[in-house]
Amino acid sequence: MATMLLRRALVLILLLYAALGAADAAEGAVTLFFIGEALGIHGWTGALLLAHLLIRRLAWGADYMLLRAMVSDLVRSGSNGFAATHYALFNVANKLAAALGVLGALTALAFIGFLPGAVHGPGETALRAIYALPSCLAGLIGLLALRRIAPTQCRSVS
Numbered sequence: 001m002a003t004m005l006l007r008r009a010l011v012l013i014l015l016l017y018a019a020l021g022a023a024d025a026a027e028g029a030v031t032l033f034f035i036g037e038a039l040g041i042h043g044w045t046g047a048l049l050l051a052h053l054l055i056r057r058l059a060w061g062a063d064y065m066l067l068r069a070m071v072s073d074l075v076r077s078g079s080n081g082f083a084a085t086h087y088a089l090f091n092v093a094n095k096l097a098a099a100l101g102v103l104g105a106l107t108a109l110a111f112i113g114f115l116p117g118a119v120h121g122p123g124e125t126a127l128r129a130i131y132a133l134p135s136c137l138a139g140l141i142g143l144l145a146l147r148r149i150a151p152t153q154c155r156s157v158s
Helices: 008-038 045-059 062-077 083-112 123-148
Strands: none
Touching (some): 008 062, 008 123, 062 083
16 A cells, blocks of 8 residues: 555545545535525525535536546556555545544634524624635645646556
């Protein structure tokens, strides 16, 4: 496993997995608050949460699929070919990042003083930011990381 982490492209993809996992989890942690408090839609929270999760997984699941395809290409072009070890490492990183994303989002809400049910309280703007910013930051990290991977490092070998 230590030799896997010596490949620059794999480390960058690991960073992308972590950033994406943290952003997804942070967004998911505050979605109920966002629907009920920031959007002010009460009574439909459960249905809207289900719709949000379905749309997220069906329409925007391509980000994880792209990362898995990149890992597959790198494993195939590498000398060791331990695909299961690569995927296990990336899934563990994703789960740890998700836990940190939830911790960060809920801690930020508590720190700012968000109180569910408070009308136009100081936490409403923070709630909107905490809902939107993690995905934006993950996208920015992704763009910066992918610029560092040479196109030949992710090209599949026939």
